[in-house]
Amino acid sequence: MARDHKPSHRRFHLSRRRALAATATVAALILGEIALAEIPAHAAGKPRGHDVSSHQKNVNWQKAKSKGARFVYVKATESNWYKSPYFSQQYNGSRNAGIIRGAYHFAVPSESSGKSQAAYFLRNGGRWSRDGWTLPPALDIEYNPYSSKKCYGLSKSEMVGWVASFSNEIKRQTGRRPVIYTNTNWWKRCTGNYAGFGDNHALWLARYGSSPGELPKGWGYLTFWQYDNGSGRLPGDQNLFNGSMTQLKRFARG
Template sequence: MRRRCRRGPRGYARLAGVLAVTMVGLATPCATSAATPRVPTGPTVRGMDVSGHQGAVDWATAWHRGARFSYVKATEGTGFRSPTFRAQYDGAARVGMLRGAYHFGRPDVSGAAEQARYFVAHGGDWSPDGRTLPGVLDIEYNPYGPDDCYGLNPAAMSGWIAEFSDTYHALTGRFPAIYTTRNWWNTCTGSNPDFAGNNPLWVARYGPRVGALPAGWHTHAIWQHDNRGPLPGDQNLFNGDMAALERFAMGPTAP
């Protein structure tokens, strides 16, 4: 996933390593840490997320190293389709992983409904087959310019995200998960608490602890805790056991 890290009040740099957790609530990945993550309460399942940056993935090795789910980048805005999506998505399925797709949101280039439709049309659809994870809206720091909030005020950003979520739900019957950091969310949505009821949280916070979550959420579904480790791509933990992950794939009506 695209991320940028804060280097002072106004300075930014491309992601170079793992977040140094120095302040409660600051959840932007920056500095490298070799610390073993302190996992959430209860059983967890290891997973990964990949994009074109990883290219050809050795899925069998990832499985043997413990990965049981993967998210794969499908689209960005309305003009980019990952050329590695299909091979990565199908490769994860072949070794038995649960897999899902994610969309990198670009509120600066087009409307949310248009982007949700583009995502669903190019790999982001969901079905209750027990193997497909809900689609994800990756909404975070702007890698293309200095304005992290893409030129939108908190009310406009909240509206954009709600439109994406509602459109995705109308098309698939499932609300998308939201991938974000606490700092970005609270800044760019004005700490909007209204999404926690429908949208599972995939929180990015690099370091040994999950820490405080974005406004509204009292728990998370997935924790991205590092961008390097034994698995290809970013390292993730699902907040539950394998049975819970399978129920997450099936949807909120699953027993």
């Protein structure tokens, strides 16, 4: 994912067939904050989903569902100053079409604290409810798209503290820890491959290859895999949930 009020700075391509043909591995699935039964990570029947932002504008949600969308993450906010003008259409429209949805926040740690950005996110669409249709809030944290300071000018320990501050505020206000969206290279470079979030935060991994590959330290499994950056059949980026539809619904309920 990337900021959505300027052109995307990345474009990767991978067919779903290649993504599902990944080498078989075994991974535990995290539901809420509890690791449950192990499942084969290459299972072809996993729920398909996507993530959208203002790049996709008004989405035809019935069409997306007919093409296989079972869940979606919708960009709500960025830093503590940007709100997606398409959030309501995307977030409410997907729910009305019978798609499980959640909201995500694009972090800009150089601009304000994790707590401040979490509070802004929650005021502008990032809430969670135990209705079975709402995924936990997600934190999108990745390379800085605005400058050469790829870690936003923060030290590794400062970045870990920023993520913890964001997470603690989400937990305080919603009762759930946020899903963390990132990629392994960024996590190594900007947090020192910190292992402390793996026990109680679901991982949403961005990796555009034939398999998820190496995970950030602390996570022995992933919950979501973003395997394609905008070239698939669904609007936006393409994702898989690492489990069954039953498990996806349980994950949404918490």
